[in-house]
Amino acid sequence: MSFQKLDELGHKLEALEHALAILGADEATHMAVGGGEKRAEAMAALAGMHHRQATAPEIADWIAAAEAEPLEDTKRAAVAEFRRQYTNLTCLPAEFVERMTTARMRSEQLWRDLRAKNDWAGFQPALEGVVALVREEAAMRADALGLAPYDSLMEQYDPGNRAADITPVFTELKAFLKVFVPEALAVQEERLAKRPLKPLAGTYPVDRQRELGLAMMAAVGFDLTHGSLSVSHHPFCGGVPSDVRITTRYRTTEFLSALMGVLHETGHALYEQNLPKAWSHWPLGKARGMAMHESQSLFVEKQIGRNPAFWRWALPAVEKHLGEAWPIDDILPHVHRVERGLIRVDADEVTYPLHVILRYELEQELVSGALDVADLPEAWDAKMRGYLGLSTADNPADGPMQDVHWPGAAFGYFPSYTLGAMMAAQQWAALTRDHPNADADLARGDFSAVNDWRRERIWSQGSRWSTPELLQRATGEKLNAAHFTSHLKRRYGN
Amino acid sequence: MSFQKLDELGHKLEALEHALAILGADEATHMAVGGGEKRAEAMAALAGMHHRQATAPEIADWIAAAEAEPLEDTKRAAVAEFRRQYTNLTCLPAEFVERMTTARMRSEQLWRDLRAKNDWAGFQPALEGVVALVREEAAMRADALGLAPYDSLMEQYDPGNRAADITPVFTELKAFLKVFVPEALAVQEERLAKRPLKPLAGTYPVDRQRELGLAMMAAVGFDLTHGSLSVSHHPFCGGVPSDVRITTRYRTTEFLSALMGVLHETGHALYEQNLPKAWSHWPLGKARGMAMHESQSLFVEKQIGRNPAFWRWALPAVEKHLGEAWPIDDILPHVHRVERGLIRVDADEVTYPLHVILRYELEQELVSGALDVADLPEAWDAKMRGYLGLSTADNPADGPMQDVHWPGAAFGYFPSYTLGAMMAAQQWAALTRDHPNADADLARGDFSAVNDWRRERIWSQGSRWSTPELLQRATGEKLNAAHFTSHLKRRYGN
Numbered sequence: 001m002s003f004q005k006l007d008e009l010g011h012k013l014e015a016l017e018h019a020l021a022i023l024g025a026d027e028a029t030h031m032a033v034g035g036g037e038k039r040a041e042a043m044a045a046l047a048g049m050h051h052r053q054a055t056a057p058e059i060a061d062w063i064a065a066a067e068a069e070p071l072e073d074t075k076r077a078a079v080a081e082f083r084r085q086y087t088n089l090t091c092l093p094a095e096f097v098e099r100m101t102t103a104r105m106r107s108e109q110l111w112r113d114l115r116a117k118n119d120w121a122g123f124q125p126a127l128e129g130v131v132a133l134v135r136e137e138a139a140m141r142a143d144a145l146g147l148a149p150y151d152s153l154m155e156q157y158d159p160g161n162r163a164a165d166i167t168p169v170f171t172e173l174k175a176f177l178k179v180f181v182p183e184a185l186a187v188q189e190e191r192l193a194k195r196p197l198k199p200l201a202g203t204y205p206v207d208r209q210r211e212l213g214l215a216m217m218a219a220v221g222f223d224l225t226h227g228s229l230s231v232s233h234h235p236f237c238g239g240v241p242s243d244v245r246i247t248t249r250y251r252t253t254e255f256l257s258a259l260m261g262v263l264h265e266t267g268h269a270l271y272e273q274n275l276p277k278a279w280s281h282w283p284l285g286k287a288r289g290m291a292m293h294e295s296q297s298l299f300v301e302k303q304i305g306r307n308p309a310f311w312r313w314a315l316p317a318v319e320k321h322l323g324e325a326w327p328i329d330d331i332l333p334h335v336h337r338v339e340r341g342l343i344r345v346d347a348d349e350v351t352y353p354l355h356v357i358l359r360y361e362l363e364q365e366l367v368s369g370a371l372d373v374a375d376l377p378e379a380w381d382a383k384m385r386g387y388l389g390l391s392t393a394d395n396p397a398d399g400p401m402q403d404v405h406w407p408g409a410a411f412g413y414f415p416s417y418t419l420g421a422m423m424a425a426q427q428w429a430a431l432t433r434d435h436p437n438a439d440a441d442l443a444r445g446d447f448s449a450v451n452d453w454r455r456e457r458i459w460s461q462g463s464r465w466s467t468p469e470l471l472q473r474a475t476g477e478k479l480n481a482a483h484f485t486s487h488l489k490r491r492y493g494n
Numbered sequence: 495m496s497f498q499k500l501d502e503l504g505h506k507l508e509a510l511e512h513a514l515a516i517l518g519a520d521e522a523t524h525m526a527v528g529g530g531e532k533r534a535e536a537m538a539a540l541a542g543m544h545h546r547q548a549t550a551p552e553i554a555d556w557i558a559a560a561e562a563e564p565l566e567d568t569k570r571a572a573v574a575e576f577r578r579q580y581t582n583l584t585c586l587p588a589e590f591v592e593r594m595t596t597a598r599m600r601s602e603q604l605w606r607d608l609r610a611k612n613d614w615a616g617f618q619p620a621l622e623g624v625v626a627l628v629r630e631e632a633a634m635r636a637d638a639l640g641l642a643p644y645d646s647l648m649e650q651y652d653p654g655n656r657a658a659d660i661t662p663v664f665t666e667l668k669a670f671l672k673v674f675v676p677e678a679l680a681v682q683e684e685r686l687a688k689r690p691l692k693p694l695a696g697t698y699p700v701d702r703q704r705e706l707g708l709a710m711m712a713a714v715g716f717d718l719t720h721g722s723l724s725v726s727h728h729p730f731c732g733g734v735p736s737d738v739r740i741t742t743r744y745r746t747t748e749f750l751s752a753l754m755g756v757l758h759e760t761g762h763a764l765y766e767q768n769l770p771k772a773w774s775h776w777p778l779g780k781a782r783g784m785a786m787h788e789s790q791s792l793f794v795e796k797q798i799g800r801n802p803a804f805w806r807w808a809l810p811a812v813e814k815h816l817g818e819a820w821p822i823d824d825i826l827p828h829v830h831r832v833e834r835g836l837i838r839v840d841a842d843e844v845t846y847p848l849h850v851i852l853r854y855e856l857e858q859e860l861v862s863g864a865l866d867v868a869d870l871p872e873a874w875d876a877k878m879r880g881y882l883g884l885s886t887a888d889n890p891a892d893g894p895m896q897d898v899h900w901p902g903a904a905f906g907y908f909p910s911y912t913l914g915a916m917m918a919a920q921q922w923a924a925l926t927r928d929h930p931n932a933d934a935d936l937a938r939g940d941f942s943a944v945n946d947w948r949r950e951r952i953w954s955q956g957s958r959w960s961t962p963e964l965l966q967r968a969t970g971e972k973l974n975a976a977h978f979t980s981h982l983k984r985r986y987g988n
Contacts, residue, residue: 011535014536014539015538015540018517018535018536022517022520023517026516026524032719032721032738034717034719038774041509042513045505046513049506226529228526242529242532242533243533280532
């Protein structure tokens with residue numbers, strides 16, 4: 001039976017994915033500094049085995065045969081999602097994948113070096129090489145999938161996402177933010193004039209911050225029998241659903257950045273821990289995609305973790321673990337700090353989408369050929385001035401050389417961040433329609449109704465639906481910028 | 495070129511071994527408690543991939559072709575060792591391996607349960623099943639290797655070890671120990687009468703013990719850029735040569751058990767860290783076998799770590815990290831404590847070989863059929879009374895149910911422990927012939943000459959020679975019990 005063959009293959013692939021996930025998390029947390037070279041060799045070899053096994057030609061026959069078998073709905077959906085993944089994995093010829101891998105790795109290495117030196121001229125040829133290959137890739141993917149080239153790139157990260165749906169929503173959001181950012185900054189200034197900012201500075205031992213983080217994780221729903229919290233240079237959520245590894249980094253002079261990082265990663269972790277276990281070895285049982293994943297992390301970090309109601313409950317925990325009693329009116333200005341800046345990853349939730357929309361617009365032009373890499377610094381600077389009133393003219397390191405995504409050939413990924421933020425707001429709005437007392441729940445540290453809602457609507461669904469379908473089924477409507485803009489107005493407006 | 499094919503296969507196998515080693519170490523140190531089921535599934539699948547790739551039929555042709563190629567000496571040795579490993583891996587039919595795996599896993603599970611209940615009658619049928627299969631296995635291995643059945647089992651753990659060589663040496667050692675154990679106990683009693691034992695009791699925070707352990711590891715030669723120290727329930731040395739994971743467990747009431755454990759595992763680690771790196775993906779580049787590995791751990795733990803000269807250097811480090819100044823005459827009675835006991839893993843270096851010789855004698859009879867499992871408790875008790883004057887008549891849990899080895903079908907493994915102890919003493923004797931100042935080196939914490947000697951003679955040799963050949967090349971003579979007995983007499987005699 002062909003379904004059975006796919007099932008057995010799934011177990012083998014899951015074992016390799018398990019190894020890669022744990023080796024990856026281990027590398028960032030516990031590996032000896034000198035172990036990197038052999039680790040890279042081992043992971044490359046395992047990834048190669050995974051790719052060969054996942055793309056073997058006979059799988060096409062198994063899928064076709066399984067599609068012809070009389071299967072109940074979930075199995076049918078499992079086979080359909082298997083086909084989708086198989087098509088995405090096999091639509092590029094092996095020789096192209098090798099060329100791309102080499103180009104990408106070289107360009108990433110060069111980027112690391114030249115970004116530190118702010119050397120755009122040295123980096124431009126490498127990025128040109130990558131963009132040329134990305135255009136080839138998009139054409140081939142578009143052909144195989146019957147999609148527009150840029151849509152076919154997004155399809156890898158968020159199945160079903162289409163520029164035709166996203167662009168109008170982003171356009172609306174951009175128009176709103178161009179007006180709202182100055183407004184929010186003015187409101188903030190006014191408030192701080194009335195009640196000056198109490199500096200977030202002190203001495204917070206790492207072990208106490210860790211205990212606070214663990215207490216928050218557990219309260220918010222993280223299953224500590226199926227996951228753990230470690231330290232790494234860049235925080236992440238990795239591992240496997242049965243053993244989710246989240247990390248943070250600590251500064252002993254303030255506690256908020258580590259704590260908000262823990263909440264963010266806990267949001268990712270909740271999704272992984274609550275996926276349908278029986279399907280963990282099938283694409284169907286995996287999380288839906290990057291945007292939906294980000295919506296889960298941002299749901300916990302922004303919708304819950306920066307909600308004033310949450311802080312009514314959280315501050316006593318902070319006091320218990322860190323021995324410091326913060327009045328809520330002194331902590332919220334830090335939690336809701338808005339600031340214009342050049343760096344996406346440092347941006348607050350008000351300005352962040354403008355960083356993403358800028359990249360979304362530029363990368364579409366790069367993929368289509370409407371924009372040349374040589375003209376990128378100027379185009380970036382123009383948009384940055386237009387959207388945030390900041391210039392990167394003399395500073396390409398903080399302009400088009402800012403992120404690893406483009407040097408790494410990950411075009412079509414950026415929109416996920418802001419789609420995630422919007423989807424999180426839309427989920428919160430739908431949730432509070434069903435549960436008008438959600439704020440009161442947070443204020444007493446009761447996350448059960450919130451998590452039940454998300455488990456049923458999102459986590460348990462795995463990859464059964466495309467990203468837009470899943471959002472619509474969960475919230476009752478298509479992606480709608482109004483929920484996110486209302487959220488921002490409530491939190492940051494007058 | 496067939497050598498090249500074997501080389502490429504070696505890289506793939508090394509990647510899977512890397513994954514298995516790190517997943518195994520991670521499981522014991524950092525895995526979430528609920529992650530075990532999926533981890534077991536993943537590791538079983540990866541081990542299956544490794545076995546299938548390592549035993550593929552075409553490899554036999556590659557080996558034969560490589561043997562016909564004009565190769566320089568080291569490559570020729572690499573191919574020969576590849577053949578040896580391939581023969582050992584492929585000499586059992588797959589259906590037998592499956593039957594054995596099932597029987598072994600059931601018997602191990604049963605053993606865990608029934609040992610706790612001291613229930614020999616319940617366990618006996620399971621062990622009978624395993625022993626029946628081990629007899630089959632030994633016959634098949636003997637046939638494939640042209641060895642005696644028991645030798646063919648030892649061959650898996652220590653290539654070249656033969657009962658005909660080991661039995662006379664063990665017989666001599668047994669005769670010595672039957673006389674020497676009472677003598678050493680009398681000497682100890684006499685000494686303690688003169689200078690009463692200062693109890694090894696206090697309060698030693700884990701983090702300070704850890705710092706002491708790390709300082710000792712580094713001093714003795716452990717490369718902390720290629721390895722680390724963690725905590726686990728059962729101490730082990732795992733990971734990979736580029737990232738050796740050693741563990742210990744701490745008791746806050748005394749520091750000696752954790753410290754001696756760290757030194758033991760550091761001995762294993764030094765071997766792994768100093769294997770020939772260029773051959774890490776070939777059998778040739780692996781450590782020679784269990785006895786030689788144990789000789790390296792016991793070299794550091796017993797020859798170095800329980801040497802009074804070592805403690806002249808170590809005690810100031812203990813004082814620095816733990817804030818306690820021990821006179822050497824008070825610590826040595828703990829370091830050299832001798833005690834008759836039923837439990838092998840708790841035994842000191844004087845009584846330990848009797849535990850091993852007892853098992854060595856019994857397991858040969860079990861494999862040959864001269865002894866039935868039903869008669870094992872009585873046979874064990876008789877030997878235990880004869881060798882150590884203790885009885886296990888009413889206590890099979892601490893008799894033939896004591897160790898996991900037999901329930902796990904690992905027959906032929908036990909001799910490695912005492913062979914390792916003897917080989918360590920023989921290495922120390924050879925080393926001190928070349929470096930008469932070795933004691934003085936230890937007393938000032940200088941391990942360079944000691945390590946240089948071992949690196950050249952043992953570590954760098956990988957699996958180029960059989961175990962007896964390697965010992966003879968390193969020390970200039972065959973296994974000779976006199977070095978170990980002299981060592982015991984010097985340390986524990988009058």
